[in-house]
Amino acid sequence: MNDLNLIATPEGIRRAEIALIEMQLTKTKLAERLGLTRPPISKFFNGKTIRNENFVTICKTLGLDWRIVCGLQQIETVTDQAAQAPKDEDSLEKIIQNIRDDIRPRITRNHGKIKVLNLEKPIDLDDIYISINILEKVTRRKQLEFIEIMRRKPYDEVNLTYENVEVMIRQPIYPDDVDRFSRGPIKEKHVPILDAVRDYKNLLVLGKPGSGKTTLLKYLAVQCIRAGIKSQCIPILITLKEFSEAKGQPSLLEYIRQDFLDKERKYLEKLLINGNILILLDGLDEVYVSDISRVTTEIKKFSEKYIENSCIVTCRIAAEEHNLNFIDIEIDDLEDPEIKAFATKWFCRNKSKINADDFLKQLKSNSQILELAKTPKLLALLCLIFEDLGKFPHDRSRLYRDAVKTLVKQEKREKNGSTLYTELSIGQKEKLFSYIAYVSFVEEKYFFDVDYAKKIIKKFLIESSVPNLDRLDIDRFMNYIQAQNGLIVERAHEVYSFSHLTFHEYFVSREIVESTHRELLLLNLSRKILESRWKEVILLVSEMIPEIDTFLLNIKHVIDNSISEDQDIQKFVKWIYKRASHESDLYKKAAIRAFYWGTVGYGCCYAEEIAHAFELNYSSFSNLDSILIFLLLRSKSLDTQGLWDLWAETNLFDYNRAAWSRELIQAIDVALSLLYDLDYSVWSALQKLRENLTEFESSDSDTVWDEWWQSNGSSWVSKLNVALTSYLEADIYGIHSGFNNAQTNSIIKYLEANAILVACLKKSSDTNSTVREEIENTLLLPIIEIKSYKSFKKKDIKQ
Numbered sequence: 150m151n152d153l154n155l156i157a158t159p160e161g162i163r164r165a166e167i168a169l170i171e172m173q174l175t176k177t178k179l180a181e182r183l184g185l186t187r188p189p190i191s192k193f194f195n196g197k198t199i200r201n202e203n204f205v206t207i208c209k210t211l212g213l214d215w216r217i218v219c220g221l222q223q224i225e226t227v228t229d230q231a232a233q234a235p236k237d238e239d240s241l242e243k244i245i246q247n248i249r250d251d252i253r254p255r256i257t258r259n260h261g262k263i264k265v266l267n268l269e270k271p272i273d274l275d276d277i278y279i280s281i282n283i284l285e286k287v288t289r290r291k292q293l294e295f296i297e298i299m300r301r302k303p304y305d306e307v308n309l310t311y312e313n314v315e316v317m318i319r320q321p322i323y324p325d326d327v328d329r330f331s332r333g334p335i336k337e338k339h340v341p342i343l344d345a346v347r348d349y350k351n352l353l354v355l356g357k358p359g360s361g362k363t364t365l366l367k368y369l370a371v372q373c374i375r376a377g378i379k380s381q382c383i384p385i386l387i388t389l390k391e392f393s394e395a396k397g398q399p400s401l402l403e404y405i406r407q408d409f410l411d412k413e414r415k416y417l418e419k420l421l422i423n424g425n426i427l428i429l430l431d432g433l434d435e436v437y438v439s440d441i442s443r444v445t446t447e448i449k450k451f452s453e454k455y456i457e458n459s460c461i462v463t464c465r466i467a468a469e470e471h472n473l474n475f476i477d478i479e480i481d482d483l484e485d486p487e488i489k490a491f492a493t494k495w496f497c498r499n500k501s502k503i504n505a506d507d508f509l510k511q512l513k514s515n516s517q518i519l520e521l522a523k524t525p526k527l528l529a530l531l532c533l534i535f536e537d538l539g540k541f542p543h544d545r546s547r548l549y550r551d552a553v554k555t556l557v558k559q560e561k562r563e564k565n566g567s568t569l570y571t572e573l574s575i576g577q578k579e580k581l582f583s584y585i586a587y588v589s590f591v592e593e594k595y596f597f598d599v600d601y602a603k604k605i606i607k608k609f610l611i612e613s614s615v616p617n618l619d620r621l622d623i624d625r626f627m628n629y630i631q632a633q634n635g636l637i638v639e640r641a642h643e644v645y646s647f648s649h650l651t652f653h654e655y656f657v658s659r660e661i662v663e664s665t666h667r668e669l670l671l672l673n674l675s676r677k678i679l680e681s682r683w684k685e686v687i688l689l690v691s692e693m694i695p696e697i698d699t700f701l702l703n704i705k706h707v708i709d710n711s712i713s714e715d716q717d718i719q720k721f722v723k724w725i726y727k728r729a730s731h732e733s734d735l736y737k738k739a740a741i742r743a744f745y746w747g748t749v750g751y752g753c754c755y756a757e758e759i760a761h762a763f764e765l766n767y768s769s770f771s772n773l774d775s776i777l778i779f780l781l782l783r784s785k786s787l788d789t790q791g792l793w794d795l796w797a798e799t800n801l802f803d804y805n806r807a808a809w810s811r812e813l814i815q816a817i818d819v820a821l822s823l824l825y826d827l828d829y830s831v832w833s834a835l836q837k838l839r840e841n842l843t844e845f846e847s848s849d850s851d852t853v854w855d856e857w858w859q860s861n862g863s864s865w866v867s868k869l870n871v872a873l874t875s876y877l878e879a880d881i882y883g884i885h886s887g888f889n890n891a892q893t894n895s896i897i898k899y900l901e902a903n904a905i906l907v908a909c910l911k912k913s914s915d916t917n918s919t920v921r922e923e924i925e926n927t928l929l930l931p932i933i934e935i936k937s938y939k940s941f942k943k944k945d946i947k948q
Contacts, residue, residue, distance in 0.1 A: 161220065172275075360526075695915055
């Protein structure tokens with residue numbers, strides 16, 4: 150035999166073919182998985198020589214020992230003679246291999262597939278599992294670090310210590326200081342889960358509901374039997390709830406022994422002493438309270454007696470402390486690479502017509518939905534919905550409702566009695582979350598301590614006339630809230646928040662819409678339109694209420710009044726009104742006014758949102774000045790990455806950097822045709838700038854344009870400004886040069902609020918046509934023109 154080649158024996162080929170069937174692979178799929186061509190696979194299964202690295206890789210993937218497959222190590226079956234207790238390490242190794250061979254079909258059958266949500270058939274683990282990371286510092290145990298979450302700008306210079314943590318927790322925080330994603334602004338270093346499994350013997354893996362704890366243990370069992378990890382171990386996966394309810398209350402050792410065949414049980418003690426068992430214990434939090442002490446004691450006794458074995462236990466992060474003396478780690482939220490890997494596998498598993506790239510692009514453009522994708526179970530839900538519709542639903546409130554129901558369905562029932570929380574109906578639980586969300590959001594408490602939460606909960610239960618309040622154990626009730634579904638989580642010791650800001654905002658919206666005082670709450674909400682933190686709540690409410698007219702008109706009134714008393718700003722609004730009046734009627738005047746508002750510079754992204762909401766295009770302009778203004782604004786937008794990031798978060802309109810760049814080129818061509826006879830120097834400068842874009846003008850790739858703008862944008866825009874501002878300066882840029890900081894802030898809030906109003910208008914299909922017409926016709930008008938419009942309409946109605 151050549152040193153560089155190996156050949157499979159007939160028995161080795163037989164074992165390989167069995168493994169291939171168990172893994173539900175064809176030889177072609179095996180080749181694809183390994184990145185090999187078909188010939189090496191064919192030679193392997195036909196008993197011909199192949200390169201040793203290919204041989205070993207094929208065997209490892211099939212979960213086989215390459216030495217046995219090629220005959221370098223003799224294969225033994227368990228005979229009466231071999232069934233005697235092993236006398237040395239070599240015989241033990243052979244017995245381990247035989248046991249692994251015996252249980253491989255069972256491990257593959259029981260743990261090689263997973264049930265996902267409401268799909269009719271289980272999915273192959275290989276087709277859906279992605280590598281996950283863990284945090285070595287459990288978030289609920291953080292204390293001083295939590296000060297960072299509670300940071301407020303006025304307190305930046307304060308010397309913070311443990312003594313004033315309590316003071317900080319009770320202070321409101323700025324919305325900008327809150328990371329929308331579930332971990333908040335504290336970013337711990339994460340570690341691949343397999344590294345932790347290799348580095349530590351005993352692990353307590355903590356995770357929120359839906360974070361993939363059970364799937365992880367299934368994956369570890371399958372990888373172990375395939376020799377991907379701990380190849381000299383025998384994996385045993387036990388559901389702790391089933392163990393706790395087993396007849397006769399067996400010890401953990403007795404329960405594990407039942408997992409072995411009769412002929413193998415005599416070796417169990419030796420295997421345990423030698424450290425050849427991988428114990429995987431799932432769902433410590435699922436064990437009933439009445440059994441938890443006994444189960445925990447069994448795990449501790451077992452792990453302390455057989456210290457050479459690896460034991461991995463999973464538990465929800467909010468469950469009670471169990472003092473196992475294991476290394477505690479926490480499953481990290483999914484990040485962009487993991488989300489991409491999951492989506493790619495999901496949409497490839499059954500040759501779906503949906504492209505993973507389309508899913509990821511829409512997901513990236515909506516930061517609120519992207520939040521949910523950080524949790525594996527909710528990411529699967531998003532994939533399922535997207536696969537059915539080919540897009541995310543226009544009505545995001547329904548999507549959030551489905552996500553909430555997905556988590557609530559995971560709640561467990563208590564044996565031997567129940568808590569007051571478990572006796573609540575799903576509807577009552579959702580009302581409770583809505584109440585907590587509304588009260589804390591109004592008081593700007595995105596994070597709240599345990600005493601604050603208990604106070605709100607007690608008030609809700611009393612006002613809701615929940616029976617049996619005399620049995621209320623508020624500490625246990627609070628523990629159940631966070632342990633059951635992951636909607637509320639413990640961020641640090643006795644400090645809580647909703648797991649996602651999206652859920653917080655959704656439940657606030659529900660409380661407003663479903664309240665018996667809805668009209669009053671809607672009126673108060675309309676007055677919040679100038680506060681950015683209420684934007685998502687207002688958008689969600691606009692989707693959820695049927696009678697939206699009064700709500701939108703109240704919002705419009707607040708927006709208009711916000712700048713009505715500032716004469717400088719009103720002067721600029723009048724100028725915009727006059728300029729827009731001279732433009733073509735191809736597009737609504739509100740869109741033209743929004744475009745000119747963009748010339749202020751500050752808040753131009755919101756002006757662009759409004760213009761695009763009305764599908765404004767540069768071709769609607771009828772004069773050269775307007776086209777040149779468009780060039781300045783569009784180029785500035787394309788060159789400012791921060792604006793693109795902001796638009797991606799607002800999700801108020803669809804954007805495409807490549808399409809916008811090509812539209813810019815078309816506008817340049819129109820401007821060149823008009824400039825040639827008017828101002829040759831400007832035409833020449835613009836022509837040179839146009840030539841810089843020739844190489845890319847046909848590209849549909851956002852990536853290509855992103856790279857171009859990042860490398861060349863600032864210089865290109867600067868030259869464009871030099872070329873065009875002298876032509877336009879007297880007419881355009883002098884009029885608003887005197888705005889101070891307060892006025893600038895008012896303008897930004899004014900434009901942002903109008904963008905939200907337009908988005909609400911687009912989302913609602915129930916708006917009265919008269920109300921819609923009034924809002925669109927008076928949008929961005931000076932206050933005197935708004936009063937004139939309303940006066941005219943009143944006279945028109947009387948006539």
